[in-house]
Each structure stands twice: as structure tokens, then as C-alpha cells.
Amino acid sequence: MATDSAQTQIHNIGYRDYDGPRLGRAYARRSLFSQSLRGAYGLGRSAKSKVLPMILFAVMCVPAAIMVAVAVTTKANDIPVPYTRYAILMQAVIGLFIAAQAPQTVSRDLRFKTVPLYFSRPIERVDYVLAKFAAMASALFIITGAPLVVLYIGSLLAKLDFADQTKGFAEGLVSVALLSLLFAGLGLVIAALTPRRGFGVAAVIAVLTVSYGAVSAVQAIAFNQGSPGAVQWLGLFSPITLIDGVQTAFLGASSSFPGGHGPGSGTGLIYLLVVLALIYGSYAVLMRRYRKVGL
């Protein structure tokens, strides 16, 4: 018997261990975040999927540019629409954006069962949820913040009062940041419940527009029937009126509720608590949703 070990080896196809650097969990989380954020604007995807987010982005920014142009040429004393008011006016566009992009961020992973592949990487459930949440919120912050930047730059070009404009701009940014977190949370929760993109889109838009339609209709009725006190409490039941209430109470905005009956700081605190509870709640629901998924 030949006992030489080199001869007992039947075949050596040259497998080697990987000994390069391992990029680890933080890198995987960052990649997931940037991929999701790019995906929300269709970057790195097909040309067809860029169309809708880019159109919506343009629709958000063009009115701001027009307002600025008018303000500059007519030498107005102030920009026509306050910073905090802009997102409220354009809420239909924001709603369409979150409705179109939240399902594509999470539903496709569920439908094509790619979620287990993510979790075969060194990321945990919390990383996946946080990365998706942060990406969606950032995408919304970009689309809601960009027109404010346009307004701000324009107002400085028009030589409006610097301190005044900066304060308004900062308040507007805080407000749209809250709005982005709230909408991203709600949109992702609804989208994560269905693997069907179409149903996700319809459900998100239904929640956003129907709740707003219902709340504003009932508010108008309450106001006309002579109980304006009820108006500020009714605003607690739809996402956009929640944001409106918070910025009316704390960020110096004028309310778009009927008759301008926005909440004062006492009720505003409840508004703020509800917003924060909804944001945290949607994070908790997402964490629960992904505890057992795709297997």
C-alpha cells in the first residue's frame, strides 16, 4: 500500500478560503440603505421606473421655482407661500410618491422571496427595517425639502430679510422632516402587509387621501354647524392634518383648518405625541412583520 498522502488525494480543484477583508454588518446596512434610496428615484433601475418619481419630483419643484421667479420680478416683500405651507398644498403629489415608491421598496422583496437572501448576509432584522425606513424617509425628505431649498435660495436672491427667511426655512425643514418620517412609516407598514404592488399602492393612497377627505369634510361641517372647538380635535385623525397641527402649534405656521382654528400649544403637544407614537408604532409593526417572513 502506498501511504504517501499526496497520492491518496484523488483530485485537487484548488478551492481556497476567502482571506480578504470582510466588510461586515454596518457596510451591508449602508448598502441596503443607499440601494433603497436610489431605487425610490428609479436610479439603477430601468428607464421606465425612473419616469414616475422624476415627474413627481419635477411637479414638486416647478411651482416653487415659478413662485420664486414671480417674487423676484415683482420685488415682493415676502414669498407667496410660507415654507411650512408648501408641503400641505402639495400633499397630493407627496401622497402619490409614497404610494408609488413604498410598495416597490418592500413589496418586491416579499413577492420574489428575496428577503431570506438579505438575511443570509450579516444583517439583522433591525438593520433591514431601519435601512428601509431611513431610505424611504430620506427619499421623502428629498422630495419635500428640495422645493423649500428652491424657495429659500430664491428669497435670498430677491434680497428678502435674511434672518426672517432663514427662520422660516428652518421651521419648514423640521416640519417636512416630521412629515417624511410619518408618511414613510405609514406607507411602509401598509406596503409590507401585501406582496402585491398594485394593492399596496391603492391601500397607501386610500389611507392618505380618504382619511384627509373624511377629516376635512367633517371639519368643515363641524365649523359650519357652529362648533369650531371640535375642529382641532378632528385633525388628529389624518396624517397631513396631524402635521398641519404640529406646525401650527410649534413652528409658527398658519393652519389650513377651516377658519384657521389650529391647535394651540396644549393641544399641539397631543398632536406631537400622536405623530411620534405613530412613527414609533410603524417601526414596531415593521419589526413584528419581519420577525417571520418569506420562509
Place this chain on the structure above:
Amino acid sequence: MYNPTVARLTYRALLGRRRAAILFVLPALLIVISVAVRSFSGADDQVTADLLGSFALATMVPLIGVIAGTGAIGPEIDDGSIVYLLAKPVRRSTIIFTKLIVAIAVTMAFSAIPTLIAGFILNGNGQQIAIAYTVAALVASIAYAAVFLLLGTVTRHAVVFGLVYALVWESLFGSLVPGARTLSVQQWSLALAQRIGENGVISSDVGLPLAVILLVGVTAAATWYAGQKLRTLKLAGEE
């Protein structure tokens, strides 16, 4: 022209499991609001007309039309299982017609019936408002179902485009540009409601004859074109 098997499959796709939930939520919300408003302010014709006009006809009917119309065919095209249906010896126009009937039935059931109930809750059909808006919802259901079914065969993003039409075109442009109202299913159906409601509580921007012609024309054209699209359907992979 009507194939019971296709109809049964479509009903199950539309109303199966959780999908029906979203269809139930909207009518339930309408009725809850009606009860709240009635107990809040009593029967009032103007409030009734406002609520049914702004919430039921302008928000609920288009949304249910989008869900039912695109949901009748969109998911099947999306996941490619439509090929099994197309491979059967059933005419494409029959498939579209059957799916249209189902979509119309679902839209009517989930929009017109709650509208009628809400109208009766709000003011007990005073000045025929409940009946008027119910007829409007019935007519609008037909047109919306046909248009959104067509969208479902034309584009993969049917729901988004349907919502853009329902929200941006009908609500936003309709309120800003008067001409846009002539091309709005909502106004056409309001023309009928205007005829039924008494004392001009309801008003429409389109004359009745024009509205009827447009309604019939759009429904027929959308159904025919959807059949044509289905004959030459290309199954694309997921983008």
C-alpha cells in the same frame, strides 16, 4: 359574451381574503361619518349633498373603481398567470367583457349601496338626494370600471395612473380649469344626479345629453380597446 368560469375566477381574485378588506373599509367609513354627522348636526340637505358629493362620489367611487377595475385584470398580467386563461378557447373580447361585468358589479355593490344607505341616514332621502347620488354612483361605476380595466391592460402601473386620473385630474384640475370638468366621469354622472335631485341642490357642469353620450362612448370605446390590447398582449418580465 359572458363566461361564468372567468367571472368566478375574477370574483375570487377581487374579493379573496384580505383584498376585500380594503373594499369594505371605505363604505364603512362613509356610513360611520354619516351617522356621526347626523347625530352631530341633524338632517340638513346641503350638508348631505356636500358630504355625498365630496366624499362618496368624488373620493370613494373612483377609489373603488380603481381597485376593482385594475384588480380584475392587473395582477394576472403582472404575475403572468393570464397566459393560462388566454390559452383556453375563449374569445379575448369575452374575457374582457366578463371581467368588465364583474368589475362593474363589485364597484356598484361597494359604492352605490353605501351611498344610498348614507343618504338615507343623513336626511332620509329628502329632495331625492340619496337616490340622485346613488344613480350617479351606479353610472360612474360603469364608466370607471371600463376605463380602469383598460388601464390595467395597457400599463403595469395601472393603479398609479388610475389614481393620478382620479385625484389629480378630477379633483385638482377639475377645480382649477373649468374645461377639464367636461372630461370627467364624476361630472357626467353628476349631470344625471342633477336631473333627479330637486331644487338644484346638486349641480353639474355638463349638460345631460352630452354626459350620456360621453358616458356610453367612453365605456364602449374603453371596453373595445381593452379587448384589442388583450389580443396583442406581450408578457414583459419584471422590470
